[in-house]
Amino acid sequence: MALTKSRNRWKFIRWPRIFLSKSILWICGWKYKYAVSTDVTKAVMVVAPHTSNWDFILGRLFYNALDIRVRFMIKKESFVFPLNIFLKMWGGIPVDRKNPGTIAESMTKKFNEYDELIIGITPEGTRKPNPHWKKGFYRIAVQAGVPMVLTYLDYKRKLGFVGKMVYPSGNYSEDMKILSEFFAECTPCHPENYVTPQY
Incomplete structure (x- = not known):
């Protein structure tokens, strides 16, 4: 299943990756649930809570298993050979972190350039307790005119949702009231590192 139906045309090429990811999750006892329309071609995927490096690894497995092509913003300084090859393969988009005020505008341009684009963002910006979420994810969604897709990893139930x-x-x-209530449903990897966002 994917956020974009057109990707099903090439699913046979991605099948080994999908199968491997599903197998790893099954062996580890994790389940996944999907409750979002497949008609969406562009969105900001808001991923929280983020309290462990395992979030990224498990998240990537879930996106592969669900056949969702999620791209992430990574500081442009990291895109040096040969690391840039792997970063692009994993969906990395170079951004200028030294000028955060320009990120929303540059991501809006990306949304205008692509027919299909899902950008994953962890709004906490850190794995430590942070009640003040960075608002970049919201600015991007507003300026680009795209929905926010809320996603979490529940370590207690071993569920990716x-x-x-x-x-x-x-x-x-x-809008943050809605997000806060949604993310309150799950148990992060390190509960002591997550606090309810203030807004």
Whole structure:
């Protein structure tokens, strides 16, 4: 299953990766659940809580298993040969972290350039307790006119959940209430490192 139906045309090429990811998750006792429309071709995937490096590894396995092509923002300095080859393969998009004010604009341009684009963002910006989420994910969604797809990893239930789609209203505080309630459902890898976001 994927956020974009057109990707099913080439699914036979990706099948080994899908099968391997599903097998690893099954062996490890993890399940996954998907409750978002497959008609969406562009979105900001909001991933939280982020308290461990395992989040990225498991997240990648889940995206592969669900056949979702998720891309991530990575500082442009990391894109040097030969590391840049692997970063691009894993969906990395170079951004200028030294000028954070330009990121939302550059990502909006990316959304305009591509017919299909899902960008994954961990709004906490750190694996330590942080009640003040970075607002870049919200600015990107508003400026690009795309929905936010809420996703979490529940370590208690061993469940990866792509579970809610929220179109930004432009009222950050009101929309954050929805996000906060959604992410309160799960248990992160290190619960002591997650606090309810303030908005």
